Amino acid sequence: MAQRILVTGGAGFIGSAVVRHLIASGREVLTFDKLTYAGNLASLAPVADNPRHSFVRGDICDAAAVRAALDGFRPDLVMHLAAESHVDRSIDGPGTFVETNIVGTYTMLQEALRYWRGLSGAQAEAFRFHHISTDEVFGTLGAEGLFREDTPYQPNSPYSASKAASDHLVRAWFHTYGLPVVMSNCSNNYGPYHFPEKLIPLVILNALEGAPLPVYGTGENVRDWLFVEDHAEALLLIATKGRPGESYNVGGDSERRNIDVVRAICTILDDIRPDAAIGPRENLIRFVTDRPGHDARYAIDFSKLHTELGWSPRETFESGLRRTVEWYLANAGWWEPLRARYARERLGLAS
């Protein structure tokens, strides 16, 4: 019988990549998603007609809705991705992040615990609650070093603080109640179906139309970029083969300064979609006021995941970025409605 997996946040960027991957690998999937501004059923279009996929619109803070989904679908595993994910929005409005990321995760844990206690035999033994988190819980790095699973937590933004709190709850539900959890903390994802408020899709779409490319501060901040489909593969491995109570770091082995990411996008677009009226896209770069509390550098040591579960990323940053740009050029039907809905004002200035 096909493995049954309930995915929260499955209409989001990473969640939809996970759902597409789970369906392609033969699983039965229930996507549970509130469809906030970041949720988009169009990202699930490739699996919409698949009889192994179903969708429920629901809020992870609503215990009754979560309970009904668990009892109705009877999953073998839960993959919990639903969250508020944008750092700049957490600076302007931290309340939703506390509500969704902390209270929502608490609600998921309580309902998963109740559901798991009602299972027996092999199903109880195999059940996992996989909590998907971020490297931002570790704070910021200097020029040297990598985040490991045992790096102390030091979150700096309301977003990362709310994710850190949720990680602590997950750990506590394992140690106190024995709920079989696994956790993962990953670096910056990029790829198809990425909401255009985040750096890479924002820059691709602005550069395409000749609009300014906002680079925060001096553009020296470093992120470790992970292609979203590589991440989806890692998550399935962790959910099914990870050891209960353990956390696994996932990274792309692709550290880049923001300014170099933006320049790389300009070069690709100048190459495949030259536009005489726009000229060289690097001229569109604008250095703008920095993000308050902007973490300097993130970089991931994923050797535990590699050694224990045999995972490494398939894409290099260069191949993944080109695939991403090509995807946005070929899929205007996906992003045009989002660009029309999202005002593109500067977020997160704490003013």
Ligand code: NAD
């Ligand atoms: P996203 O913002 O693209 O999607 C979030 C999804 O969660 C949306 O579909 C939204 O509708 C849903 N959602 C939000 N609040 C909800 C609620 N109360 N109830 C039910 N559904 C709700 O996020 P993403 O970038 O795909 O991130 C997914 C997860 O991965 C998050 O937990 C995030 O913290 C984590 N993460 C993301 C990245 C990244 O680079 N994007 C990196 C590390 C970790």
Ligand code: DAU
């Ligand atoms: O590290 C993992 C995290 O990566 C995830 O947990 C978050 O959910 C995800 O949103 C992402 O957070 P970042 O803040 O790193 O992503 P963002 O795309 O917002 O910004 C990437 C970098 O680019 C960051 O240093 C800020 C900078 N930036 C961002 C925007 C939107 C700019 O310079 N200009 C911009 O317009």
